[in-house]
Amino acid sequence: SQQGEEDPQALSIQEGENATMNCSYKTSINNLQWYRQNSGRGLVHLILIRSNEREKHSGRLRVTLDTSKKSSSLLITASRAADTASYFCATDGPGAGSYQLTFGKGTKLSVIP
Amino acid sequence: DAGVIQSPRHEVTEMGQEVTLRCKPISGHNSLFWYRQTMMRGLELLIYFNNNVPIDDSGMPEDRFSAKMPNASFSTLKIQPSEPRDSAVYFCASSLARGTYSYNEQFFGPGTRLTVL
Numbered sequence: 001s002q003q004g005e006e007d008p009q010a011l012s013i014q015e016g017e018n019a020t021m022n023c024s025y026k027t028s029i030n031n032l033q034w035y036r037q038n039s040g041r042g043l044v045h046l047i048l049i050r051s052n053e054r055e056k057h058s059g060r061l062r063v064t065l066d067t068s069k070k071s072s073s074l075l076i077t078a079s080r081a082a083d084t085a086s087y088f089c090a091t092d093g094p095g096a097g098s099y100q101l102t103f104g105k106g107t108k109l110s111v112i113p
Numbered sequence: 114d115a116g117v118i119q120s121p122r123h124e125v126t127e128m129g130q131e132v133t134l135r136c137k138p139i140s141g142h143n144s145l146f147w148y149r150q151t152m153m154r155g156l157e158l159l160i161y162f163n164n165n166v167p168i169d170d171s172g173m174p175e176d177r178f179s180a181k182m183p184n185a186s187f188s189t190l191k192i193q194p195s196e197p198r199d200s201a202v203y204f205c206a207s208s209l210a211r212g213t214y215s216y217n218e219q220f221f222g223p224g225t226r227l228t229v230l
Contacts, residue, residue, distance in 0.1 A: 033218065042117070042204055042221030043156075088156065092217060100146075100169065101219060105155040 006089055006107040014112050019076040021107040023089030024069075030093035032065055033101065034074050037086045046074075051093075081113045117222035119205050125228045131193040134225045137186055138207030146219060147180055147190050148204040156204075162188065163210060195229045202226050 007022045023032070031050050035043040049056045049065045049072065056063045062075040076083055086108045090101040118137040126132055138145050147159040160170040162182045170180070177196070182188040192199055206219040 031217070042223050043206075043219075044221070045218045048218060090219075100158060100161060101217070102158070103156040 006087070006104045008107060009105070010108045010110070012110040012112065013079055015079060015081055017079055019079050019083070019109055019111070021074045021087050021109070023072045023074070023104055025072075025089075025091050026070065027091075028067075028093060029091045031091070032063075032072050033090045033092075034061075034063060034072075035088045035090060035103075037088065037106070039085070043088065046087075076109075079109075079111045081111050083109060084111045085109060117205055117207055117220055119203075119222035119225050121225060122223060123226045123228075125230065126195055127230050128196055129194045130229075131191065132195045132199075132227060132229075134190040134203050134205075134227070136188045136190070136205030136222060138188070138205070139220055140186065142207035142209050142220070143185070144208045144210045144217070145182060145188050146206040146208075147188070148206065149201045150204060150224070151201045159190070192227075195227075197229045200227055200229050 005024050011019060013019050029051055031048050033048045034046045036046055037043045047058045047061055047063050049063050051067055060077045065072045086106040088103050088106045090103045092101050117139055120135045144163050146161040148156050149159055150156045157172055159172045160180045161168055165182045165185055178192055180190045202224045204221050204224045206221045208217045208219045210217055
């Protein structure tokens with residue numbers, strides 16, 4: 001079963017707007033990661049947030065993590081047409097040495113020029 | 114570094130035929146993962162190896178699927194016999210797992226799009 005569930009399933013915005021995607025998960029985690037997948041390509045790692053962190057930034061990306069609610073959000077600011085892709089959250093854990101990632105089904109983001 | 118390399122990129126075969134997918138992980142990585150992606154099920158982990166040893170193959174759908182990693186630089190996923198429901202994109206990913214709580218970012222290959230007629 002999927003550990004992470006992204007919301008919304010699809011999102012369409014105008015270029016320059018901000019895009020927010022949410023992820024909920026069921027069990028305790030060590031880390032939560034966000035990946036991007038362009039059409040016809042493999043997944044590309046964007047950012048990782050550890051379970052003891054609450055917020056992390058990388059360029060135009062901002063990730064928050066609320067372990068009490070078992071949820072995370074990915075914010076892309078000032079979106080560009082090139083941000084059009086599917087975005088997946090992935091969790092690992094619980095437990096030590098947990099190298100497996102469990103992916104959600106993704107949010108399909110369309111940025112309209 | 115060339116990244117994770119997968120071959121072939123596309124495979125069209127007929128039901129009942131054997132299919133072999135190949136993966137070369139990033140040099141120095143010690144963990145390798147095979148995933149299957151479909152519209153219905155999303156991204157599913159099939160099997161993963163650590164230091165060439167299969168650790169968890171609970172995601173392998175059935176006995177028709179098998180995977181090997183004879184050395185640190187090569188892995189295969191074989192389907193025999195193939196069925197139309199095996200049609201999907203198959204991804205290989207590798208990572209460097211270090212220590213108890215590792216930063217296990219995974220690097221994905223471009224995928225093999227398999228169509229079984």
